[in-house]
Amino acid sequence: MKHEQKTKKRIAMIGHKYIPSRDGGVEVVVSNLAPHLADAGYDVTCYNRTCRQFKKLRKEGTLPQEYRGVLLVWTPTVDRRGLAAMTSSVIASVMVSFRRCDLVHYHTEGPCVLCWLPKLFGKKIVITVHGLDHMRQKWGKLASAYIMRGEKTAVRHADSIIVLSEGVRTYFREKYGRETVLIPNGIDPEKTRAASEITERFGLSSRDYILFLGRLVPEKGVHYLIEAYRKLHTDKKLVIVGGTSDTDDYVRQLYALAEDSRSIIFTGFQQGAIVGEFYSNAYLYVLPSDLEGMPLSLLEAMNCGCCCVTSDIGECADVLGGSGFTFPRGNVEALRETLQDLCDHPEKAETKRCEARKVVASKYTWKEITAQTDALYRTLLDG
Secondary structure, eight states, X not given: OOOOGGGOOEEEEESSSOXXXXXXXXXXXXXXXXXXXXXXXXXXXXXXXXXXXXXXXXHHTOOOSEETTEEEEEEOOOOSTTTHHHHHHHHHHHHHHTSOOSEEEEESSGGGGGTHHHHHXXXXXXXXXXXXXXXXXXXXXXXXXXXXXXXHXXXXXXXXXXXXXXXXXXXXXXXXXXXXXXXXXXXXXXOOOOSSHHHHHHOOOTTSEEEEESOBOGGGOHHHHHHHHTXXXXXXXXXXXXXXXXXXXHHHHHHHHTTTOTTEEEEESOOSHHHHHHHHHOSEEEEOOSOOSSOHHHHHHHHTTOOEEEESOHHHHHHHTTSSEEEOTTOHHHHHHHHHHHHHOHHHHHHHHHHHHHHHHHHOBHHHHHHHHHHHHHHHHHO
């Protein structure tokens, strides 16, 4: 799959916040996909936002200009809610239009508003739709309208659109008559980690807690989980790992729901080795989402051998592949019953741990996902 140096193609990625990062699913994907493509022989540049993290790193003198063979360009950004993604992607689109580049790969729909410009300058355009962002509750009418404009621009101008699930594939076919390419997210094999830092910092032991790990946004359904947990008869703690994503009001609601419960632990945003510890030692991992693209956190949990419980939306159930448990979306009582059954019958949870790892290893490795992306690129660039 690796390209010869003389035929090396230049790829640009736009639409993420910054890499390397676990700030969101898109950032985790780009942090992995871009280096794997560099290993495959591409010259890859990622356009990072100059957000708060940029200012912190620059002040510390640790601002990276390269990551695992990927060139990092930090684009000027108005770091305000609703403006950061727009300003950084518009400026990055202008910048890449005047640079030597063969293909521009946009991530998410909103940043695609100006994808026609680099195409005008002869670049091939690929879009990855990580989820139907205009449906996310955190965005107001103006932001949702802007995201929809990006979606329609992508449909009109993209040489290829990548989707992560059959549900989104059907959406584009039925709404626009546009065919898409299904390439799911990937993950690298992960060894399970013993409880160490999670014990020192949060007093957690192996299998003594139920875990949610992800962005604290309404569509993730964390409020369902807290409501269901408070009705459980169990000595397991509930650990909620994640930070706000322009959703401070929602996070305050979650804290209010958990008020007076000493067994509900909010850890805030976490990254690094401790994330593997959280997954590896959880009794259950729960993802009660109303809306997903393809949940990378679910892949990570399965990869670490978690017994997983998710809502029954297709984007979650398809990833599980029968290796976990589902409940009807938004049904708090059904979620409570599922969790109670698994707390009362640990043998049921145990049987799913190995199954989850096998599903991930057979379908979702970054090696396979990179090969599929490489094949798509070569079809566009060499065709």
